[in-house]
Amino acid sequence: xxxxxxxxxxxxxxxxxxxxxxxxxxxxxxxxxxxxxxxxxxxxxxxxxxxxxxxxxxxxxxxxxxxxxxxxxxxxxxxxxxxxxxxxxxxxxxxxxxxxxxxxxxxxxxxxxxxxxxxxxxxxxxxxxxxxxxxxxxxxxxxxxxxxxxxxxxxxxxxxxxxxxxxxxxxxxxxxxxxxxxxxxxxxxxxxxxxxxxxxxxxxxxxxxxxxxxxxxxxxxxxxxxxxxxxxxxxxxxxxxxxxxxxxxxxxxxxxxxxxxxxxxxxxxxxxxxxxxxxxxxxxxxxxxxxxxxxxxxxxxxxxxxxxxxxxxxxxxxxxxxxxxxxxxxxxxxxxxxxxxxxxxxxxxxxxxxxxxxxxxxxxxxxxxxxxxxxxxxxxxxxxxxxxxxxxxxxxxxxxxxxxxxxxxxxxxxxxxxxxxxxxxxxxxxxxxxxxxxxxxxxxxxxxxxxxxxxxxxxxxxxxxxxxxxxxxx
Numbered sequence: 422x423x424x425x426x427x428x429x430x431x432x433x434x435x436x437x438x439x440x441x442x443x444x445x446x447x448x449x450x451x452x453x454x455x456x457x458x459x460x461x462x463x464x465x466x467x468x469x470x471x472x473x474x475x476x477x478x479x480x481x482x483x484x485x486x487x488x489x490x491x492x493x494x495x496x497x498x499x500x501x502x503x504x505x506x507x508x509x510x511x512x513x514x515x516x517x518x519x520x521x522x523x524x525x526x527x528x529x530x531x532x533x534x535x536x537x538x539x540x541x542x543x544x545x546x547x548x549x550x551x552x553x554x555x556x557x558x559x560x561x562x563x564x565x566x567x568x569x570x571x572x573x574x575x576x577x578x579x580x581x582x583x584x585x586x587x588x589x590x591x592x593x594x595x596x597x598x599x600x601x602x603x604x605x606x607x608x609x610x611x612x613x614x615x616x617x618x619x620x621x622x623x624x625x626x627x628x629x630x631x632x633x634x635x636x637x638x639x640x641x642x643x644x645x646x647x648x649x650x651x652x653x654x655x656x657x658x659x660x661x662x663x664x665x666x667x668x669x670x671x672x673x674x675x676x677x678x679x680x681x682x683x684x685x686x687x688x689x690x691x692x693x694x695x696x697x698x699x700x701x702x703x704x705x706x707x708x709x710x711x712x713x714x715x716x717x718x719x720x721x722x723x724x725x726x727x728x729x730x731x732x733x734x735x736x737x738x739x740x741x742x743x744x745x746x747x748x749x750x751x752x753x754x755x756x757x758x759x760x761x762x763x764x765x766x767x768x769x770x771x772x773x774x775x776x777x778x779x780x781x782x783x784x785x786x787x788x789x790x791x792x793x794x795x796x797x798x799x800x801x802x803x804x805x806x807x808x809x810x811x812x813x814x815x816x817x818x819x820x821x822x823x824x825x826x827x828x829x830x831x832x833x834x835x836x837x838x839x840x841x842x843x844x845x846x847x848x849x850x851x852x853x854x855x856x857x858x859x860x861x862x863x864x865x866x867x868x869x870x871x872x873x874x875x876x877x878x879x880x881x882x883x884x885x886x887x888x889x890x891x892x893x894x895x
Contacts, residue, residue, distance in 0.1 A: 450734070450774075451552075451601050451801050452774075453601050453602050453604075454604070454735070454736045454796050456603070456604070456739075457739045457740075458560075458605060458606065458739075458742065459610065459611070459712075459739075459742075460561060460608065460609050460610065460741065460742055461615065461744065461755060462611055462712060462741035462744060462765070463741075463743075463747060463760070463762070463766075464491060464744065464765055466744075466747075467481065467712075468480075468481055469484040469489060470489075470491070472709075475712055477713065477716040479723050480716055482770075483737055483739050483769070483770045485777060486770045486777045487770030487771065487776075487779065488768065488770075488779035488780070489768050489779070490767040490781045491782045492781075492782065493740065493785075493788055494787055494788070494828060494839060495741075495744075495763055495765050495787075495830065496787060496788075496789030496830060497743075497832055498756055498757065499742075499755050499832070500527060500563050500743070501564065501565070502526070502530045503743055503789060504568075505524070505565070508573065509543075510543075510545060510789070510790060510793030510806030511789075511790070512789070512807065512829070512831055513525060513530055513831060514831055515807070518532035533568070536568065541567075543805065544568070544573055545793045545796065546574050548793070549796065549800055552800040552802040556570075556573075556574055556575040557576050557577075557578050557602055557603070558575035558576070558578070558605045559577065559578040559606050560605075560606055561608070561609050570605075583609060583718065587719070590721075594726060594735075595725055606722065608718055610641065610711045610712070610718075611711035613638045613641040613711050614711055615638075616635055616638045616639055616642045617642060617646075617753070618688045618689065618692040618753050620632055620642070621688070623688060624687045624688065625687060625688075628688055641711065641714070642711075644710070645707035645711045646703060646710075649661060662705070662706045663702060663706060664702065666705075667866045668749045668750060669698075669701065669750075670751065671750050673870075676855045677853060677855060678834040678850070678853075678855060679834060679849075680852075682757065692753060693752065696751070701748040701751070705748050708747055719739075733772050735771065736771040738767075738769050739768040740767045740788045740792075741765045741766055742765070743762060744760075744762045745762070746759065747761050749866070757834055758830060760861070760865075763830050763837075767786050767788055769813070774818070779819075783841060784816055784821075784825075784841075785824070785827070785828040785841055787810065787828055790806075790807050790810030791811055791812070793806050794810050795813040795814060797812075799814060809825075809892075811825070825841070827839065827840050827841070827884070829888075829891070829892030833851060834849055834851045835848050835849035835851060838884050838887050838888045840880075840884060843860065843862040844858060844859065844862075845857075845858070845861065845867075846881065846887075846888055848888065857872050858870060858872045859871065
């Protein structure tokens with residue numbers, strides 16, 4: 422072999438070794454991880470989701486530079502249970518309250534006084550500490566004592582839930598860090614929309630107390646309800662205020678469980694009965710403005726990543742704990758299994774590692790079950806909580822060949838299984854047993870159900886089986 426051939430072989434070998442080292446280092450690289458968590462934002466409340474009534478440039482930026490999932494769901498569409506899942510990677514019903522009840526509602530979740538040792542040793546915080554990550558938390562907590570951030574070992578960067586939190590996070594990001602970190606930023610909005618109906622119809626002592634203590638919330642709501650200065654009402658409602666939704670009216674054969682839920686809080690019942698179309702449109706308008714406000718807070722965090730050249734070593738995840746009914750079915754607030762309440766945004770960005778501009782419209786994502794195995798996968802540690810939770814990393818990176826066909830969701834009104842084919846099977850149990858099959862392909866706004874449709878019999882049987890054998894064991 423001549424010297425030229427030897428030189429070519431040597432160079433080829435060197436290139437191969439270099440490529441292997443680069444690949445190994447890239448695979449072994451452990452990013453900082455920032456999880457941005459808004460409150461009460463349903464999946465369609467982003468301009469990148471096709472909503473023309475608001476502008477969310479920071480959320481859009483994450484989607485444009487990474488991946489957006491349109492079929493992501495919360496484990497339970499209300500604050501505390503959803504946040505229990507965030508910390509533990511489990512359904513809220515894996516826990517018992519202090520009275521021994523299975524946790525599926527906000528009051529029950531706040532009364533979790535103890536957690537089993539097995540769960541305590543397998544929270545997202547415990548796994549990431551073992552992986553060598555520093556833990557930081559800022560903003561809204563709304564968790565039972567055993568699962569509060571300080572109990573789990575997070576360092577708090579700010580108790581504020583608004584701009585001060587965003588600024589504190591930006592300052593933190595710009596500071597040098599010796600260890601990789603996992604940071605949860607829990608921003609309050611667009612949750613302030615809750616105060617519209619409560620203020621309009623505060624008839625109980627508890628609701629009146631919320632109003633008296635809600636100075637920041639009411640101020641934000643007042644800001645959000647301001648019409649553009651100098652614009653007539655005619656022009657405002659003609660071109661600037663969202664119309665009522667296609668599913669404004671209650672669902673045909675509405676479940677008794679939902680009627681009971683609405684009637685249990687007088688302000689919800691009064692809003693349904695007394696709000697005019699114009700009132701509902703103003704509710705939707707304010708909801709958009711509050712979502713834009715939280716988007717501007719997220720922008721502060723993203724700007725800090727860019728300015729400190731941290732985008733290429735930071736995985737940014739974005740989601741929400743649950744949605745808001747947004748005038749659908751003449752409802753506001755949350756807690757039901759309708760899409761507006763249970764379907765949440767989920768975005769991921771890590772420049773140079775997650776291909777940009779992806780939009781996944783089919784994969785069923787559980788932000789409560791899947792977050793823990795996902796962040797642990799990127800942290801380089803194997804993690805198991807609920808075994809039905811899965812790392813999303815293969816989906817992010819385009820390496821996943823197949824995915825789950827069904828997904829379970831719980832709430833205080835009942836439980837459901839969502840299918841990849843676009844169906845929802847629900848067992849309501851808040852007020853007796855009720856069963857529904859919904860078809861999002863034919864009826865995306867859930868105005869009726871297909872439980873007794875002959876054409877849907879095989880789908881109904883299939884999802885009943887999945888409900889019993891894969892998700893809820895009954």
